[in-house]
Amino acid sequence: MSLGDLGFHTVSLSGPATLYELAEIRESLLAAIAVGKDLRIDLETTGPWDLAGLQLMISATASGRRAGQAVRLVNVPRVCAEIAERSGLSNWLSSVTDTFL
Template sequence: MDSTKTKTVGLEGPATIYEVAGLKEAFREALAEGGNLRVELDESTKWDLAGLQLLVSCVKTAQAEGRRLTLAKVPRACVEAAERAGLSAWLESATEHD
C-alpha cells in the first residue's frame, strides 16, 4: 500500500484494561495493512490508562515504520483520562486538527 494513503478506522465502546487485548489485535491488523492510519474515537466510551497506553504504543509503532497514526474525534472521556495520566500534551500532539 502507498504510504501516503490514509485508512480510517473507528474505535467503539470502552478502551479499558478489560478490552485492550482485543483492541491491540485490531490495531495490529490495521497497522499491518501499511499506509497511514486515522483512528476516530467518537464512538468510544470509557477510558483508562491501559487504553491510553495502547494508543501511545500504536502511534510509536507507526512512527517507527515511517508512517503516521492520527487520532480524530477524541471524546471527553479520553481527554479526561489523559489529563489524569499526565498525557494531555501527548494526546494533543497525536490528535488531528481541522
C-alpha cells in the same frame, strides 16, 4: 475499517477502551498498521476509558512511527482527554489528535 481521505487508512473503534478489551483492540490496531498506510483512529463511539486504553493509543502511535507511518487520532472523547490530563499526557495527546469531541 475503511479507507479514509488523504491517503490515510481509517479504523473506527467502538465500545469500551479499558484493560478488559485491550487484547481485541490491540489486534485490530496491529492489523491496521500492517496495511502499510498512514493510520487514522476514529474514537468517536468509544467509552468508557481507563489509563490502559490511553496507553494502547500511545503504543499504537509508537508502532506506526517505527513502521514509518503517521498515526492520528480523531474524535477523541472528553473522558480520554481527561485521563490524559490527569496523567500528564495532554501535550502528547494534542500532538497526535486532529479532533476532540
